Amino acid sequence: MPEKLIFELSQPGRRAVPMPALDVPAKPLSDIIPSKHLRQTPARLPEVGELETVRHFVRVSSMNYHIDKGFYPLGSCTMKYNPLVNETVARLDGFANVHPMQPEETLQGALYLMHELIRMLCEIVGMKTATLQPAAGAQGELTGLMMIRAYHESKGKPRKFVLIPDSAHGTNPASVVIAGYETVQIPSNREGRVDLAALREKLNDDVAALMITNPNTLGLFETQIEEISRIVHEAGALMYMDGANLNALLGLVRPGDIGFDVMHINLHKTFSTPHGGGGPGAGPVAVGSRLVDFLPVPRVVKKDERFILDYDYPKSVGKVHSFFGNFGMMVRAYAYILMHGDRGLKRISENAIINANYLLSRLASHFRLPYPGAAMHEFVVTGEKLRTFGLRTTDLAKRLLDHGVHAPTIYFPLIVREAIMIEPTETESRETLEAFAEAMIRVLKEAEENPEMVRTAPHTTPVGRLDEVKAVKELNINNFSVN
Numbered sequence: 001m002p003e004k005l006i007f008e009l010s011q012p013g014r015r016a017v018p019m020p021a022l023d024v025p026a027k028p029l030s031d032i033i034p035s036k037h038l039r040q041t042p043a044r045l046p047e048v049g050e051l052e053t054v055r056h057f058v059r060v061s062s063m064n065y066h067i068d069k070g071f072y073p074l075g076s077c078t079m080k081y082n083p084l085v086n087e088t089v090a091r092l093d094g095f096a097n098v099h100p101m102q103p104e105e106t107l108q109g110a111l112y113l114m115h116e117l118i119r120m121l122c123e124i125v126g127m128k129t130a131t132l133q134p135a136a137g138a139q140g141e142l143t144g145l146m147m148i149r150a151y152h153e154s155k156g157k158p159r160k161f162v163l164i165p166d167s168a169h170g171t172n173p174a175s176v177v178i179a180g181y182e183t184v185q186i187p188s189n190r191e192g193r194v195d196l197a198a199l200r201e202k203l204n205d206d207v208a209a210l211m212i213t214n215p216n217t218l219g220l221f222e223t224q225i226e227e228i229s230r231i232v233h234e235a236g237a238l239m240y241m242d243g244a245n246l247n248a249l250l251g252l253v254r255p256g257d258i259g260f261d262v263m264h265i266n267l268h269k270t271f272s273t274p275h276g277g278g279g280p281g282a283g284p285v286a287v288g289s290r291l292v293d294f295l296p297v298p299r300v301v302k303k304d305e306r307f308i309l310d311y312d313y314p315k316s317v318g319k320v321h322s323f324f325g326n327f328g329m330m331v332r333a334y335a336y337i338l339m340h341g342d343r344g345l346k347r348i349s350e351n352a353i354i355n356a357n358y359l360l361s362r363l364a365s366h367f368r369l370p371y372p373g374a375a376m377h378e379f380v381v382t383g384e385k386l387r388t389f390g391l392r393t394t395d396l397a398k399r400l401l402d403h404g405v406h407a408p409t410i411y412f413p414l415i416v417r418e419a420i421m422i423e424p425t426e427t428e429s430r431e432t433l434e435a436f437a438e439a440m441i442r443v444l445k446e447a448e449e450n451p452e453m454v455r456t457a458p459h460t461t462p463v464g465r466l467d468e469v470k471a472v473k474e475l476n477i478n479n480f481s482v483n
């Protein structure tokens with residue numbers, strides 16, 4: 001049964017907690033709050049009893065699908081399990097209740113943690129230093145591009161274009177445009193990697209950078225990356241790496257060692273911040289020597305055995321977030337990195353890659369792999385076979401919900417028809433992967449035997465197919481009637 005809105009449960013005059021009658025003279029509200037700030041009409045609030053409220057929210061919370069409930073193979077999103085112990089650590093009083101406006105000498109622990117986290121992240125990715133300020137991967141991209149612009153301006157001209165492979169994550173071109181650059185698309189070759197000839201053709205002294213997702217959104221490592229980096233630098237441009245999916249590279253590849261000048265890291269994907277509900281994230285940006293001067297301020301530096309916030313960087317692009325950024329995410333990441341150590345971090349990536357390839361090999365004889373070869377942490381197959389039964393990838397995704405698993409990412413990347421993008425992540429067991437593979441294969445069989453049933457799926461969820469286009473174009477969450 002779909003759950004009613006709490007407003008629909010409302011009964012006039014119903015209260016959760018009845019207040020005793022006022023036994024002192026009432027003072028007009030306008031004596032306390034200036035009348036221009038007072039409402040003309042009462043707020044429209046639901047009137048519900050305590051038990052109805054509790055039950056409503058418990059029911060809603062158990063309808064929600066989340067990683068603690070089941071497998072979540074959403075490609076590109078790294079919906080892995082984040083150890084709950086890091087939640088406990090982030091809630092420790094000394095971390096959760098520090099205030100960014102406290103005097104520096106009372107913030108030494110927090111500043112130490114940030115300083116250490118920067119050091120550890122830079123060691124992991126092979127960069128010089130980093131900023132922890134950006135609140136998300138996309139904001140990290142923008143910050144990196146602002147630094148690239150400042151770098152070129154310091155050399156005399158900002159340049160005009162940023163080259164982006166067609167297998168890039170969608171946020172990349174958006175960030176490029178916000179940073180005031182124009183994107184130029186580089187096609188992929190038949191192996192799903194950057195087409196070197198096309199790249200050479202597009203490079204000139206108006207190109208500010210190449211922005212590349214590695215592993216790319218096909219889950220493939222850019223095998224020619226050192227050559228790419230060489231020719232990009234020869235043209236005076238910089239190398240930006242979208243490192244959101246760092247769980248494929250930990251302890252295996254350091255982007256700084258293969259020619260990247262700047263990259264962002266999603267703490268909320270790789271380093272133990274739960275995400276997916278639009279909650280706070282953190283997208284630190286690490287840089288090599290070319291961009292150090294342009295990092296946002298303040299920077300956390302160590303001076304005479306104390307940690308201070310240093311604003312004295314005249315070439316800095318400025319602030320990109322209030323105070324230091326989302327500190328709670330940094331605490332989780334710090335604890336997570338310490339908990340694993342260098343060997344543990346490497347095993348994270350090894351497991352992410354093994355899990356992806358295990359699943360790939362289970363599915364490869366049922367779903368075509370448009371760009372064959374071993375995957376990194378995720379892979380993309382096509383659901384085009386469903387077309388022979390008059391169905392599409394969406395139908396498979398919806399029917400999977402009936403089998404109790406979250407659907408993979410679909411229709412992305414755009415260069416694969418009927419794309420199904422699967423990221424099992426490192427935290428799943430072999431049994432879970434098997435169960436998912438079986439569900440995928442079963443739906444394919446159902447599609448052949450009973451396409452109508454698949455077309456009208458899901459059948460067991462609280463609501464069936466939503467009109468997604470209407471929801472996007474006419475979103476109106478206030479459009480309900482109150483009694």
Ligand SMILES: *Cc1c(COP(=O)(O)O)cnc(C)c1O
Nearest residue numbers: 076136137138169171213242244
């Ligand atoms: C998730 C992701 C991003 C965007 O990160 P947000 O934190 O959602 O802004 C960028 N690039 C890649 C490859 C990603 O997977």
